Amino acid sequence: MPLPEIMIAVMWIGLTAYALFGGADFGGGIWDLLAGGAVSGQRQRALVEHSIGPVWEANHVWLIFVIVLMWTGIPSVFAAVASTLYIPLTLAALGIIGRGAAFAFRKVSTELWQRRLFGATFAFSSVATPFFLGTAAGAIASGRVPPGIARGDLVGSWLNPTSLVAGALAVGTAAYLASVYLARDAQRTGDAALTEAFRNRALGCGIVVGALSAAGLLVLRADAPALFTELTTGRAMPLLLLSVAAGLASLALLWNRSYLAVRLTAALAVTGLLWGWGVGQYPTLLPGVMLREAAATSTVLAATLGALAVGALLLLPSLWWLYATFQREHTAPPKS
Numbered sequence: 001m002p003l004p005e006i007m008i009a010v011m012w013i014g015l016t017a018y019a020l021f022g023g024a025d026f027g028g029g030i031w032d033l034l035a036g037g038a039v040s041g042q043r044q045r046a047l048v049e050h051s052i053g054p055v056w057e058a059n060h061v062w063l064i065f066v067i068v069l070m071w072t073g074i075p076s077v078f079a080a081v082a083s084t085l086y087i088p089l090t091l092a093a094l095g096i097i098g099r100g101a102a103f104a105f106r107k108v109s110t111e112l113w114q115r116r117l118f119g120a121t122f123a124f125s126s127v128a129t130p131f132f133l134g135t136a137a138g139a140i141a142s143g144r145v146p147p148g149i150a151r152g153d154l155v156g157s158w159l160n161p162t163s164l165v166a167g168a169l170a171v172g173t174a175a176y177l178a179s180v181y182l183a184r185d186a187q188r189t190g191d192a193a194l195t196e197a198f199r200n201r202a203l204g205c206g207i208v209v210g211a212l213s214a215a216g217l218l219v220l221r222a223d224a225p226a227l228f229t230e231l232t233t234g235r236a237m238p239l240l241l242l243s244v245a246a247g248l249a250s251l252a253l254l255w256n257r258s259y260l261a262v263r264l265t266a267a268l269a270v271t272g273l274l275w276g277w278g279v280g281q282y283p284t285l286l287p288g289v290m291l292r293e294a295a296a297t298s299t300v301l302a303a304t305l306g307a308l309a310v311g312a313l314l315l316l317p318s319l320w321w322l323y324a325t326f327q328r329e330h331t332a333p334p335k336s
Contacts, residue, residue, distance in 0.1 A: 004295035006305060007073040011066055012278050018062035019274055020177065020267050023170075025059050027178025028052045029099060029126020030171065031201065032119065038112065043194060045119070048178075049107065051185045058322055060096065061315070072304050074294045076147065077285050081136070084145045084152035088132040095129030127171055134170030138163030141277060142224040143287045162223045165216045172212050173270055176205040180250070180266045184259040195259070202262075203254050210247055213273065230280035239279060243272030 001009075028048040035041030035048075071078045082089065102121035109115045135158040139145050142162035145152050157163075179202035186194040220228040230236045246269035253262035283291040295301060 002292070003298055003301040003305065004073075004292050007069065007295065007301050008278075008282070008291060010305065010308065011069045011073065012275065014062050014065040014069065016271055016274055018059070018066060019173070019270055022059040022062060023130065023174040023270070024177040024181050025052050026099075026126045026130045026171075027174035027176065028182065029103075029123050030175045031178055031182065031198075033123030033127065038116065043191070044197070047182060047186055047189075047191075047194060049103075050189075051182060057100070058319060061319070063096075069304070069308070073296055073301060074285065074291070075296060077289065077294050079149055080147050080151070080286055081140065081145055083150040084154065084157050085136045085139055086150075087154060088136045088139075088158045092129050092132040092136070095125040095132065099125035099129060126174075130170040130174045131167040132158075134167035135159070135163040137170070137277075138166030140286070141166065141227055141281065142220075143226075145286055147286050147289050160223065161219045162216075165212065165219045169209065169212045169216055172205065172209040173273075176202065176209050177266060177270065179205050180254070180259075180262055183254075184263060187259050199254055199257065199259075203251065206247065206251050206254065206266075213243075213247075227277070227280050231276055234280060236276040236280035239272045239276035241272075243269050243276060246272060 028051065032041075032045050032048050035044040070081075099122055102118040102125065106115050106118035106122060109118060138160070139152075139158045139162075142160065144157040144160065144163075179198050183195055183198035183202055186198055217228065217231065220231070231240050246265045250262050250265040250269055253265060285291055285294055296304075
């Protein structure tokens with residue numbers, strides 16, 4: 001496989017990892033927002049903190065990975081995207097920073113008003129960040145980011161039907177993944193009531209995300225017909241069908257309370273949708289810009305991929321050990 005294709009595939013793997021792990025973290029903040037009052041929602045918020053506390057910083061490694069690889073491997077595309085979409089990307093960055101700071105400060109705050117302030121910041125940022133990232137993705141998917149520095153509409157590029165649907169879908173997907181993961185975490189701690197609460201949230205959210213996905217296809221048909229054709233009749237169609245099948249299987253598994261298996265099918269549903277977009281758009285990155293034209297030289301790509309391979313020998317086992325260690329934990333979060 002040529003180096004540009006290897007590079008874009010590796011980048012898409014990193015993007016998928018960020019959607020599955022970082023997205024679930026954002027979703028935890030969404031459920032934190034919807035948990036209820038300070039007393040009634042305490043157990044749910046405790047479970048969210050207990051579940052994402054050890055890994056939320058590590059999950060942003062994937063976003064940094066994608067940014068660095070895009071900047072190094074397809075610099076002209078990175079420049080066009082960053083300059084045209086600097087408004088939603090800046091808002092997303094502020095959301096990531098504010099969310100992380102608020103999450104850390106809330107854990108050490110002793111006054112109720114402080115916990116409410118930091119909690120509101122954490123929850124709001126958890127909604128805003130995936131939304132703005134989704135609008136940026138929608139701008140690229142609908143061909144509204146032209147090549148060159150800031151040549152696209154600085155507002156209309158990300159405030160349009162495809163971007164708005166993509167932003168809503170990003171928020172819904174994050175909430176869905178989080179509810180699926182949290183249902184299993186609650187089951188592992190032995191809290192039957194909390195397990196059932198997140199199961200019901202996952203079922204409802206899964207239905208909403210499915211409806212949003214269907215609406216998104218209708219929007220693409222009118223707003224980005226080339227991508228719609230690839231998703232529904234072209235080479236990306238099998239991945240779209242895989243996403244639909246995995247989503248339906250997830251709902252069935254949730255109904256049967258198979259909390260471990262549904263983690264895999266839910267992740268597969270999101271992965272199929274994300275890779276369907278990538279395959280449907282390949283090899284066009286931006287309007288009139290093909291992957292091999294935009295890719296860096298073979299020397300740069302080879303050096304970058306070689307460095308990534310060496311780094312992966314350290315990073316991947318470390319992340320695996322981190323996730324596995326806390327998934328084996330059986331201590332329930334505090335109830336009071």
